[in-house]
Amino acid sequence: MIEHPATTPRLRLPFLPTLLVGLAVLIMIGLGIWQLQRSAEKTAAIAMAASNPARPAVSFPALPPVPRDLLFRPSSVMCLRVAGWRTEAGRASDGTSGYRYIAQCVTGAEGPGALVVMGVTPRPDAGPVWTGGRVAGWLSEEPDHRPLIARLAGKAPPLRPMLVARTAAAGLKPAAPPSAADVPNNHLAYAVQWFLFAAIAIIIYILALRRHIGLKSA
Known part of the structure; x- marks a missing residue:
């Protein structure tokens, strides 16, 4: 068998x-x-952004995103009036930490307007009395509060352009200029x-x- x-x-x-x-x-x-x-x-x-602060000034972009070849370049914007203020943690040009005051500026009858960092204070209060005008500074991007999942999947909306003013509003310290070291x-x-x-x-x-x-x- x-x-x-x-x-x-x-x-x-x-x-x-x-x-x-x-x-x-x-x-x-x-x-x-x-x-x-x-x-x-x-x-x-x-690497490109690190060399941009020394390059010639450019016009403030109307819409996001900020092109990488324009990030941190000198620029200026005309703020017709301040529609509101935002506060974010930030750093002054002298290295001290505090709160950045970001003006939500109206720049015309229509359009997205502009965000302008008008300075830093050690503690948040009622806000500066600045009401608008021509502002010169450096191009940056608004603080990133987009959800992590959206960023991981590439679905997050682009960050809006923001100007960091060279000269602070009355009662505030000038904000630290934007740097490539701050870009994550x-x-x-x-x-x-x-x-x-x-x-x-x-x-x-x-x-x-x-x-x-x-x-x-x-």
Whole structure:
């Protein structure tokens, strides 16, 4: 009598869960690669911005985003009137910390207006009495309060242009000029996060498969 060797049951992966996990992992890896590309672009943009303060003055851009070749360039804007004030943590030109007063300026009958940093104070109060006029300074971008998920996915709206005034409003210290050192380059960290998410998804799925196989063989 001929005995046939025992055969090991062939493992069959569940189709739909495997497909969904595979697609999710591919998307996360793709996002990680995209963030690596963005990191290289941002590094080049920061290098360009570092030399911009010494370049000739440019017109204040009407709409976002601020082109990288204009970031930190000297500029000026005419503030017809101040529609409101915002306060943000900031630093004065003498190195002290405090609160920046950002004027929300009206620049015409229509349009987005302009944001102007009019100076820094050690503590927030009723706000400066400045009501508008011609302001000269350096081009920057508004503080970034966009949701992290939107930034990771590239869905966040562009940051509006903002002018950091050379001369402060009465009662305020001049704000520190914008610097390339203040521009974050978090794209490499975002890429690592996406790759970690992909690895964790694979590990969790493998553990779930092992548990599933163990329950079936029990």
